[in-house]
Amino acid sequence: MSNDVKVYSGRNLVFWILPILFIVFVFAFGCKGEVEKEETIRIAVARFSHETCTFCPKPTTIEDWEYSGPPTRDIIADRGYIGGFKTMCEEYGSIELVGILSPRGARGGSSGSWITREAFDKYSNGIVDDLRQAGPFDGVFLSLHGAMAVTGIPKPEAELARRVREAVGDIPIMVTLDLHANEDHELSGAADAVFIIKRYPHYDTFLQGEHAARVMIKTIRGDYKPTMATRKPGVITPSVYQGTGVSPAMEIMERARRWECQHPGVYVSVAFGFAYADVPDVGATVMVVTNNDQKFADRIADDMSDYIWRMRKVFAGKMLPKTKEGVAMAIAAAKAGKTPVVIADHSDRTGGSTHILEELINQGANNFCITTLRDEKAIQEIQEKAKKGDPVSIDVGGYSDKFAGNPVRIDGTVEFLGEYGRRGTVVVLLFGDNNRVILTPQLTQITTPDIFAPLGIELDSLDIIVLKSRVHFRRGFYETGLAGAIFEVDAPGWGPADLTTLPYKNIPKDIYPVYKKD
Ligand SMILES: [Zn+2]
Secondary structure, three states, X not given: OHHHHHHHHHHHHHHHHHHHHHHXXXXXXXXXXXXXXXXXEEEEXXXXXXXXXXXXXXXXXXXXXXXXXXXXXXXXXXXXXXXXXXXXXXXXXXXXEEEOXXXXXXXXXXXXXXXXXXXXXXXXXXXHHHHHHHOOOOEEEEEEOOEOOEOOEOOHHHHHHHHHHHHHOOOOEEEEEOOOOOOOHHHHHHOOEEEEOOOOOOOOHHHHHHHHHHHHHHHHOOOOOEEEEEEOOOEOOOHHHOOOOOOOHHHHHHHHHHHHHHOOOOEEEEEOOOOOOOOOOOOOEEEEEXXXXXXXXXXXXXXXXHHHHHOHHHXXXXXXXXXXXXXXXXXXXXXXXXXXXXXXXXXOOOOOOOHHHHHHHHOOOOOEEEEEEEOHHHHHHHHHHOOOOOEEEEEEOOOOOOOOOOOEEEEXXXXXXXXXXXXXXXXXEEEOOOEEEEEEOOOOOOOOHHHOHHHOOOHHHOOEEEEOOOOOOHHHHOOOOOOOEEEEOOOOOOOOOOHHHOOOOOOOOOOEOOOOOO
């Protein structure tokens, strides 16, 4: 009996152990598979952004790049490209973002001229060295602007992407760009996919960051094979015509969105370009990304490029009033009660131009505010000699570049003198019949009326507001319904609406409207 039991126990053992072994086996391998799937993806994040006005007088040096601090590894997750990229990665989960040593914004922003070779090499090699040290990575995200101009390097963003490619090898490199980018096939050849914002004012930086992250993650997982087509329609336009709330910029972007909506997983980008950089890849660029469909990418890119070419005359051939005429129109509109009237002093790329200030005084305007005028010397002089409430007699502006006009004598009082956030020391001079000029140490583009209250200026008391802006001011002065009338005035400056007046040396000899006229 006991023998029988023994035999029976042995059978029992085999009966139980085999399934247990099987379960352990399956569990172990199943878990291994699971772990592999959930393994953290490592993505490097670097940024290097500039929009270079090569006609402006002052080169952009290492000192300019580091005025607010040395390069940083901080991943600044704001409402911009990197914020969107990071947010999308967090939604996917199990992704480690590694900040790569990147330069901050350069002093003076877009009023800076040619970036020195030394500065470009320092920051691009810094990014590459950091990538080598902190790697290996599964992907690299480059948050760029696309309108850098560097002495001796014709296409800097493409050069950066090539250097990054050499360091990281065959892993996805995704790039985001501003719609003021000047790029061509060299960038799309070095990177895997490029995503460009579609709105000016620039509301969709976050969204394009999200797109870059989604395509990056799908590509790393093997679910997407970015395939690009790039076209140059051969058209350049001044920034002041590129606002996407008006034709034909609006229709061009709408056409791109239509392709995207009809074909999920397809990304259709258009950069209008930055005309004030004298570079070989200047002007409009179409970049299309599909999932492994070169033919389709080519078809869309051709369609978009042909459309931009067909729109060239409407796009590049508008006319704007010159200083005298534009100021007269603004004063008439103010008298007709369309206040506040906004004058966009769009052509001033260095910030210290006085043409419109001088003309407003000559034509006897009142209740106007120059928002802002760059004059670091006048600010220093006022700081040394005066305090709030003191009378002053001082020359302002007229020296930031050769088109900046004459210094204008202001006999008035110091209404405000103090620090104003990141803008540094700001001075408000009150003069004449409730007229003001806001002095800033750098070119300062004001996009919303938020500046006035902290400086003690009542918005309601202003009939005419002069802004050193082309399109971004529409954010706070037009889209909110605030401005009663807007006049884009073509004063002399390094950012003219008529591009044929610029002394280009490096742009293609067949580009419309500078060389090709029809
Ligand atoms: Zn831009």
